[in-house]
Amino acid sequence: MFKWTVLAAVAVFVLIQAVPFGWSHSNPPVTANAPWPSAEAESLARAACYDCHSNETDWPIYSYVAPMSWLVRRDVDAGRDELNFSAWDRDSDANDAAHEIEDGTMPPRRYTLLHPDARLSDEEEAELIAALETMHDAR
Numbered sequence: 001m002f003k004w005t006v007l008a009a010v011a012v013f014v015l016i017q018a019v020p021f022g023w024s025h026s027n028p029p030v031t032a033n034a035p036w037p038s039a040e041a042e043s044l045a046r047a048a049c050y051d052c053h054s055n056e057t058d059w060p061i062y063s064y065v066a067p068m069s070w071l072v073r074r075d076v077d078a079g080r081d082e083l084n085f086s087a088w089d090r091d092s093d094a095n096d097a098a099h100e101i102e103d104g105t106m107p108p109r110r111y112t113l114l115h116p117d118a119r120l121s122d123e124e125e126a127e128l129i130a131a132l133e134t135m136h137d138a139r
C-alpha cells in the first residue's frame with residue numbers, strides 16, 4: 001500500500017512538470033530603469049522588489065520545478081503588471097510602492113522567508129520609502 005502511494009506521488013510529480021505554465025522564465029528588455037536617487041536605494045529595491053517588479057528577475061532554481069514554478073510565474077506576471085521598475089516610462093506609481101512598504105505588504109512574507117537579503121530593517125525601509133517619494137515628486 002505504502003509503495004503504491006509513493007509511486008503515485010512520484011507519477012503525479014513527474015506529470016505536472018508537463019504543464020507549460022511554469023516553463024517561461026522571460027526577462028524582456030529594460031526600456032527605462034527607475035531613476036533611483038541613490039545607489040543604496042537602488043540596491044535595496046533590487047534585493048527586495050526587482051525579482052517580481054522588473055524585467056531583471058533572478059529566476060531561482062526552484063522556479064524550474066512544478067508546482068513552485070507556477071507560483072513564481074504567477075508572482076512575476078502579477079508583480080510586473082502592477083509595477084515595473086524596468087518600464088518606468090510606462091507605469092510607475094512610486095507613491096503606491098512607498099505605501100505598500102509602509103504597510104508591510106511588500107515585499108511579501110512568502111518571499112522574504114526564502115530570500116533573507118530582501119528583509120528590510122526599519123532604516124532600510126525608511127531609506128527606500130524616501131527614495132520612492134523623491135521619484136514620485138520628480139515626475
Ligand code: HEC
Binds near residue numbers: 100106
Ligand atoms: C515575490 C514577488 C514580489 C516581491 C519580491 C515584491 N512584490 Fe509587490 N507585488 C507582487 C504581486 C504578485 C503583486 C500583485 C498583487 C498581489 O497579488 O498581491 C504585487 C503588487 C504590488 C503593488 C501594487 C499593489 C496594489 O494593489 O496597488 C505595489 C505598489 C508593489 N507590489 C510594490 C512592491 C515593492 C515596493 C516591493 C519591494 C519592497 C515589492 N512589491 C516586492 C509580488 C512581489
